[in-house]
Amino acid sequence: MPTYLAFLRAINLGAKRKLPKDAIVAAVEGLGWTDVRTHLNTGNVRLDCPLGSRREVEAALEEAFGEAAGFEVPTIVLTPAELREVADRAASYAHAGKHYVSFLKEEPSPAAVRALEERSTAEEVAKVGGRAVHLMLGENYHQARLTNAVVEKHLGVATNRNLTVVRTLVERWCS
Known part of the structure; x- marks a missing residue:
């Protein structure tokens, strides 16, 4: 059965957007999916499910999370291989500051990528690779x-994680 990694956008922020990890696990297991694991309480989920399409998985999760939370929960799904590729790409960037990764719902157009990357400065750099933006x-x-x-303004729906979390998830979930 395929394994997917889901990244939930904008949960557990403020008083009204709460979706605890126990509720996340229950929502995923309620779909009949298995080997559900979470990391931290920020919407990082590993799961096995019989669906073969990322978009089908995202749609099913968004519906289940919306019902559980009472609000829309945009969800971005990657395969373990895709997450490993994101971490590997990060290793090729030499930067001494903070490193974050924004996962994108859709593959951006070349023009949108250029528009975002052109906003880079000596202090702040954006590099896009597939459905990941390295900030x-x-x-x-x-x-x-x-x-x-x-x-999001340039490339559409995205959710952000720091590189430490990305690397931890690769170690735990992508072996």
Whole structure:
């Protein structure tokens, strides 16, 4: 049975967008899917399911999470191989600051990629590879101009994780 990794967008932020990991697991298991695991309480989920299409998996998860949470939960699904590729690509970037990865729902157009990457500066760099955007930010990363919101403006629905979490998930879920 195929394994997928799901990344939920904008949960457990503020008082009204709560979806605890126990509820996430229950929603996925309620679909009849197996080997469900979570990491942290930020919407990182590993699962096995019989569906063969990423879009089918995303749609089913979004419906289940929406019912469980009472609000829309955009979900981005990758295969373990895709997540490993994201981590491998990160290793090729030499940057001393903070490194985040925004996972994209859809593959961006070349023009959209150019528009985003052209916003890079010496302190803030965006590199797009497939459905992942590497945001490499300087010491003042809390005031960065290149953010997940900017990624979404140019490339569509995205959710962001720091590189440490990405690498941890690769170690735990992609072996």
